[in-house]
Amino acid sequence: MTDVTTIERTIKEYNEAVFDTDRDRALEVVHAALERGVTPEEIVFKVVLPAMDRMIKSISEAFDTSLAQQYMTAQIADSVVTEMIPGFKRAPQVGGRVVIGSAEGDLHSLGKRIVIGCLRARMIEVTDLGVNVPPERFVDEAVAHDASIIGISAMMVHTARGPNGSLGVRKILRERGLEDRIKIVVGGAPYRYDHDLYKTVQADAWAEDGVTAGGIIADLAEGVRT
Amino acid sequence: MTTGMDRLAAAIKGERSDRIPVFCNLLDQGARELGMSSQEYFSKGEHVAEAQLRMREKYGYDNVWALFYIGREAELLGCKEIMYAEDGPPSVADFVIKSNDDVSKLEVPADITDHPAFAEELNCFRMLRSEVGGSYPICAYVTSAMALPSMLMGMDKWMELLFLGPADVRDELLGKCHEFFVKETRAYREAGADLLFYSSPFGSTDVVPLEFLMSTSLPWIKKDVEAVGTPGLVYMGAMSRITNVIDLVIRETGIGAFYLSPFDDVAEAKEVVAGRALACGIFNDIKLIDWSAREIRDEVRKLIDAGKPGGRFAFGTMLMPLAIPEKSIRAMLEAAFESGSY
Numbered sequence: 002m003t004d005v006t007t008i009e010r011t012i013k014e015y016n017e018a019v020f021d022t023d024r025d026r027a028l029e030v031v032h033a034a035l036e037r038g039v040t041p042e043e044i045v046f047k048v049v050l051p052a053m054d055r056m057i058k059s060i061s062e063a064f065d066t067s068l069a070q071q072y073m074t075a076q077i078a079d080s081v082v083t084e085m086i087p088g089f090k091r092a093p094q095v096g097g098r099v100v101i102g103s104a105e106g107d108l109h110s111l112g113k114r115i116v117i118g119c120l121r122a123r124m125i126e127v128t129d130l131g132v133n134v135p136p137e138r139f140v141d142e143a144v145a146h147d148a149s150i151i152g153i154s155a156m157m158v159h160t161a162r163g164p165n166g167s168l169g170v171r172k173i174l175r176e177r178g179l180e181d182r183i184k185i186v187v188g189g190a191p192y193r194y195d196h197d198l199y200k201t202v203q204a205d206a207w208a209e210d211g212v213t214a215g216g217i218i219a220d221l222a223e224g225v226r227t
Numbered sequence: 228m229t230t231g232m233d234r235l236a237a238a239i240k241g242e243r244s245d246r247i248p249v250f251c252n253l254l255d256q257g258a259r260e261l262g263m264s265s266q267e268y269f270s271k272g273e274h275v276a277e278a279q280l281r282m283r284e285k286y287g288y289d290n291v292w293a294l295f296y297i298g299r300e301a302e303l304l305g306c307k308e309i310m311y312a313e314d315g316p317p318s319v320a321d322f323v324i325k326s327n328d329d330v331s332k333l334e335v336p337a338d339i340t341d342h343p344a345f346a347e348e349l350n351c352f353r354m355l356r357s358e359v360g361g362s363y364p365i366c367a368y369v370t371s372a373m374a375l376p377s378m379l380m381g382m383d384k385w386m387e388l389l390f391l392g393p394a395d396v397r398d399e400l401l402g403k404c405h406e407f408f409v410k411e412t413r414a415y416r417e418a419g420a421d422l423l424f425y426s427s428p429f430g431s432t433d434v435v436p437l438e439f440l441m442s443t444s445l446p447w448i449k450k451d452v453e454a455v456g457t458p459g460l461v462y463m464g465a466m467s468r469i470t471n472v473i474d475l476v477i478r479e480t481g482i483g484a485f486y487l488s489p490f491d492d493v494a495e496a497k498e499v500v501a502g503r504a505l506a507c508g509i510f511n512d513i514k515l516i517d518w519s520a521r522e523i524r525d526e527v528r529k530l531i532d533a534g535k536p537g538g539r540f541a542f543g544t545m546l547m548p549l550a551i552p553e554k555s556i557r558a559m560l561e562a563a564f565e566s567g568s569y
Contacts, residue, residue, distance in 0.1 A: 020436070021436070021438070022390050022436065022439065024390070024391060065432055065436070065437065067432055067433060067434055067435050067436050068433060068434045068435075069386060069389075069390065069434060069435045069436065069439065070436055072383070072386050072390075073386075073390060076387075106310070106312055106315070106318075107318075108310065108318050108319070108320060109382070110381060110382075110383050111381075111382040111383040111386065114383045133310075157315050157316065157318075158315065158513060158516075158548035158549075158550060159312060159314040159315030159316075159548065159549065159550065160315065162516075162550060163314055163315075190466075191513055194489065194511050194513040194514065195513050195514055195516075195517070197517075201517070
């Protein structure tokens, strides 16, 4: 167990680097901490994941957190956790399985990438289906990967509300009797302008931003498993 | 008869007209108006102009657009594939820059008005100018140098290059995008654009941290604006909030009009502007899809009541989704005309 001061210093320096969107400095902080005796497990569970939670808290309290900071938080967290896992004393338990993609007709991918980075950092297995994904494929891939969550990103009103987005996925889940096993989480610009839209499109949950989505999906995946 | 241009001119000067200017941004609705598929509609500048004129006449708002769709700029820079939809806007389906190596190959046309896509825009301008030139502001959309790469390579790849480098590739791309911005803006002015909506999402702290905005975005914004001058430029964060940068942008660039985000607090933005510029409060038009006429009226009134005192204020929308029923467009506009009256 590393002493409290070393951990606290690492947390402070890592958080500053992440908020400054400085990936190289964040990685330097992590590598210096490892040299000082901080374990890979401590890096992940005491530094990286709390930094993501801190960002979620900042967003929910309307502090200044930009899209770029969210993107870099996700990318940095993903890189650090990927690098730390081989050094774990025991292989970490998979926190759930998720398939994620952009709705049919939607070619945007930034939000999805933020979510994927955050989920991987939380040790959730993510299958990225890419962009312009038809509803059948969301469901087929979820079944093939034994995923409990389908994440659907939509940046345009017609791809969020249309019959080939979340509504189409819901229809197929219902027809195949999969609704208890697989939940739908949606996100993207239209949901930020209309907080009830996720109900209109028959999703189980939504998130205001990619980093928060990581937390919501992780919690939902845990709920479906237990 | 008072025209949209009269209303805008009065609002800019801080004077009163019959009412505040009302900007309503209907783009994709044009195809429906002319009974055409999206692809057919956007293939000709005459179609776009005719629909813009018809819709302005039908609803009575104060502006017309020469913008076909966001993504048109990517075509002028080499994008070969646009994905059309019958229930929404077209999207860029092929990124011109697929890897950092493509940046050096990107060519800004010596004269963008030679491009076939631009020729259609010129046709659109020509028709708009001959029908409503001088009476209703003709609007064009120009993407800032710092935001244009997101249309050429995708937002995530651009974020990666912007924040992680290589710096020389990033700067080369920004230089080319600035060059394009300058040519495009000059060409639009020449064609008859009265207002140039300067899309600057990287000039919003919703998108980048303030420190980055000051150190990296602001110099490029200044470079853009200094190269083309401020006449007709309207600063917008592409629907990201801008209240906290308005003072900075006024002081550093002299831009005299701001198109806010629906998430900006209009009264607060007016306070920051402090009579130095025109502020346009933006209605959250996505809610029009489901709101009742009463809800629409109440929300429009709330927005205008917050922004109208002290003048130099306009009412505006985002790019209105196709799913909004016609009766709701009318309800919003009737409420804006009524609440915006002097």
